[in-house]
Amino acid sequence: MSRTRTLNDVAKIAQVSPSTVSRILNGTAVVSPEKRKQVETAIATLGYRPNVMAQALAKGRSMTVGVVTQAISSPFYAETLAGIEQGFADSVYHPMFISGHWRQDKELEAIEILTARRVDSLIILGGNLDDQYLLQLSQQIPLVAVGRFIQGLENQCIHIDQIQGAAAGVQHLIDLGHHRIAHIAGPASHRDSTGRLHGYQQVLAANDIPFDPNLVVSGNFQEHSGLLAMEQLLTRDTSITAVFSANDQMASGARLALYRRGIRVPEDISIIGFDDLFGSSYSTPPLTTVRQPGQEMGNAAAQMVLSLLEHRKLPSLIFTPHLVVRESTTRLRHS
Amino acid sequence: MSRTRTLNDVAKIAQVSPSTVSRILNGTAVVSPEKRKQVETAIATLGYRPNVMAQALAKGRSMTVGVVTQAISSPFYAETLAGIEQGFADSVYHPMFISGHWRQDKELEAIEILTARRVDSLIILGGNLDDQYLLQLSQQIPLVAVGRFIQGLENQCIHIDQIQGAAAGVQHLIDLGHHRIAHIAGPASHRDSTGRLHGYQQVLAANDIPFDPNLVVSGNFQEHSGLLAMEQLLTRDTSITAVFSANDQMASGARLALYRRGIRVPEDISIIGFDDLFGSSYSTPPLTTVRQPGQEMGNAAAQMVLSLLEHRKLPSLIFTPHLVVRESTTRLRHS
DNA sequence: ACAGTATCTGAAAGCGCTGTCAAGAGGTTT
DNA sequence: AAACCTCTTGACAGCGCTTTCAGATACTGT
Structure with missing residues (x-):
């Protein structure tokens, strides 16, 4: 197991300073074409991949959003999770799921775990946490709730009637x-x-x-x-x-x-x-x-988080339940 | 949004050095009862929670294990994921799931994302990655494969015939x-x-x-x-x-x-x-x-990862498919 | 009473990265 | 030719934590 390469290694073999490498990686500043080239080849030959943890620590943003679900194997929640995953797919953020099993203590624990990892935002799927708590939590961290309606946080709730x-x-x-x-x-x-x-x-x-x-x-x-x-x-x-x-x-x-x-x-x-x-x-x-369009709602939750994180104005999304008539219902025969 | 408390804040108000706080948090060394008490109350009054990212960086272990699944909303995989989650439940590790959608490129991308986060281990659920690649990958990072049998990695595979x-x-x-x-x-x-x-x-x-x-x-x-x-x-x-x-x-x-x-x-x-x-x-x-006991297999995968990470000897787990007779089959009536 | 040992604790260096700051190089202007 | 800009770049100080190392203290035994 060879030691994994660091930005410093790259800087060394590209003969530039670490700052320059960082600048190229993040596009934070203009860098001369030659140096850029050197750095790029250095990255390629070393097979260097930035350490997201270190980036997170330095930037103060973990690039991950925590999702408190209830049970990953529950078909309804699973659809929503799939929607969330899809919603973050081409963003730089990644979701991390933890199940609350419909138990308030487990949900609180999930939130602890997630915040200890300094997730940048939280998505709460249903559950038994009380509105008051979530309202207060939303002061500390951008959060969106799916499947519930929280007074005072209407714009960050995705739910249907x-x-x-x-x-x-x-x-x-x-x-x-x-x-x-x-x-x-x-x-x-x-x-x-x-x-x-x-x-x-x-x-x-x-x-x-x-x-x-x-x-x-x-x-x-x-x-x-x-x-x-x-x-x-x-x-x-x-x-x-x-x-x-x-x-x-x-x-x-x-x-x-x-x-x-x-x-x-x-x-x-x-x-x-x-x-x-x-x-x-x-x-x-x-x-x-x-x-109930679970997947769409999950996707919307992800979009909403992204908007929140980038301080864009929130999309106003309205989901409504919708009757799907199939074959398990029929007209009453008068007997 | 009040700045989140750091270990240094705790040290300061407990009037001890950061090292001591760290030692108490990790149980790395004996600390006198008085200091321990001071630190504990400091932690409590500040509501301090360690920053897992920083810990990860310092320790060189992220405490998260990456799981490459195929689709989170597929019922079979969802059961396995639930098993994995459960398997890590009372460990210090947490799983992070990424879907590969049965596409090799997506699976490789998932692995990139996961390794960029320096996950400590990988669980691969089925998929289309080739054995050779996984075998090589397993040299770099502890990995277990579920639902496949890899020549040369038999002990880290959980599968059924x-x-x-x-x-x-x-x-x-x-x-x-x-x-x-x-x-x-x-x-x-x-x-x-x-x-x-x-x-x-x-x-x-x-x-x-x-x-x-x-x-x-x-x-x-x-x-x-x-x-x-x-x-x-x-x-x-x-x-x-x-x-x-x-x-x-x-x-x-x-x-x-x-x-x-x-x-x-x-x-x-x-x-x-x-x-x-x-x-x-x-x-x-x-x-x-x-x-196919998906949940049990997921749970076993988590146990196996834990063993791998703690250098314990691997449990030898054998899963066998098992006929479940219900009501959709019946004796052929000779017509 | 003194060397020797066992305990506890703090200073400091680092984990891998970012971002500020200032310096150097080159180009303009008057 | 002096004064002033503009660009690119490197040094360096962190981010919040762990961990070595060595110092300080308190106990041994003789």
């Missing part, structure tokens, strides 16, 4: 003639869950359909909890003709519960999800869902 | 009485694809079933290509009773193609996948597949 999204989904079901519509909610602690639940309730009310608490069961956003929730709904009430699941993963679990009982989708029961995960368009039947 | 896995899957189909078994292969350029194809052919031969080239179609490991492949198989040959897909994602696409034509799974056609993605156990019907 969950209520509106849920409303669109449930209205679709109602338009198809359903009125016994169950809801598999997310965990009550999660603000997206409550938003979606509200959307569900609002649309019911708007359509004069009484809200029946028996028709809502909570899960934890994972497939298995959707399956359990569906089973519970089925034993509670047999008049259900449609279910609105707070995310695609639980919809998938619910769909399996139905399959096991021989209940057909969409003929017997219609299902609608939320998120539009990539795989949802390949489920059987392809899932009707409310799309 | 693709042939054996495919064989197990196909044998399962044969045991159920199938002999018209199609294969949806991965891209020919991908070594896992060829391994799985060989496994398929070997088992066919071992059971005296003639290999019919018409029964194999290649996809690109994405869902859509599986759908296309299935459609093609269906037009080519109507006697197919089972299909072995080179991964779960294509199996999912194939399953959709069948659904569209009203062909039942598993009653009319049995399907078996490869990987055992988390979502596969929630497909309709739950997919029979050959499990």
Whole structure:
């Protein structure tokens, strides 16, 4: 393992001062063509690569942005991460991901780790950190939040209206003639869950359909909890003709519960999800869902960070949930 | 944005030398209880956090390990990444992920970026870099490869026998009485694809079933290509009773193609996948597949890196593919 | 009481780079 | 020919930390 080359080595064999090499590397000042040539060949022959750590220390900027995600293997977050990565792709910055696992302590720890590395900026994906904390954190370091709306930091949040999204989904079901519509909610602690639940309730009310608490069961956003929730709904009430699941993963679990009982989708029961995960368009039947453009939002978050870092004015980005009708929902047959 | 505190600030207000503070932080030497106390309170009142960049520069170790993955949003890789992250969780190291998108140039670029940051070690997930290059790279930096087997670097590879896995899957189909078994292969350029194809052919031969080239179609490991492949198989040959897909994602696409034509799974056609993605156990019907323990392999890769970095002897880890029988395969009914 | 030893601590040099500052070279102007 | 610019370049002081080295102190044993 040969010692790695330094800028000094380059300077020495190019017979110039380290400053000059630095200037060429960074384009910080004009350098005579001859010296530039010498330096360039020196760099080439040594195979020199600047040490980003040292640059970071000297410049006071690490060229990395920290991303607090919740779980790298969660399909929804993964799409967003891919968007973030793509958004930084041709910039000089690079993202570093750390998972918070939906636990506030882990998220705080993630932020510690990231700030100890002096990341230049932070992207927070969902999570349980409170608004107040993030608001204060944003005073110390440029940050953008994805999937949440923080009062006083509106311009640095990328989110979509969950209520509106849920409303669109449930209205679709109602338009198809359903009125016994169950809801598999997310965990009550999660603000997206409550938003979606509200959307569900609002649309019911708007359509004069009484809200029946028996028709809502909570899960934890994972497939298995959707399956359990569906089973519970089925034993509670047999008049259900449609279910609105707070995310695609639980919809998938619910769909399996139905399959096991021989209940057909969409003929017997219609299902609608939320998120539009990539795989949802390949489920059987392809899932009707409310799309949250995860990748685009991630990409936008990266752009926003870049603007923040370069003190450009922030792009104003608006994302709206969007109903994607596929084959898991159908018109209610009057029986 | 208040200037962030440095070790010197701490030293000053604790009335000790910077060296002493450093010693306490790193446990490098014994320090008298009083000084330790002074320093600790100083750290607490200042809210001091060491600058990892500066530490890295001084120690010559960045405490980060670079991971070259292929696509962060690919379900299989995402599981592996989660395993890696978990494997480093209570170490002082942190992973930094960069995607190569299955393109050699991007992978090389990823390695450049990572080494410019002086990562202490590298984990390579699959990809198209050639063995020779990696073997040479491993001379410069501790590296472990996941999902590939490199001659001369066997101890630093974590992989499973693709042939054996495919064989197990196909044998399962044969045991159920199938002999018209199609294969949806991965891209020919991908070594896992060829391994799985060989496994398929070997088992066919071992059971005296003639290999019919018409029964194999290649996809690109994405869902859509599986759908296309299935459609093609269906037009080519109507006697197919089972299909072995080179991964779960294509199996999912194939399953959709069948659904569209009203062909039942598993009653009319049995399907078996490869990987055992988390979502596969929630497909309709739950997919029979050959499990590749992505998360465990990722975790093992992290452990291996840690061993390498601490010069401990390498754990010898053997992973084997494992048939997971679910509901997408069934005994052939003699018609 | 004194050399010898074991402990703790600070000074200082550096890790690899950047950026300020001032000097030297060459060219203009009057 | 003197005074003044403009350009390019090197010295040098950091960035925030670690680590050697040697000095200071406190204990040994004889």
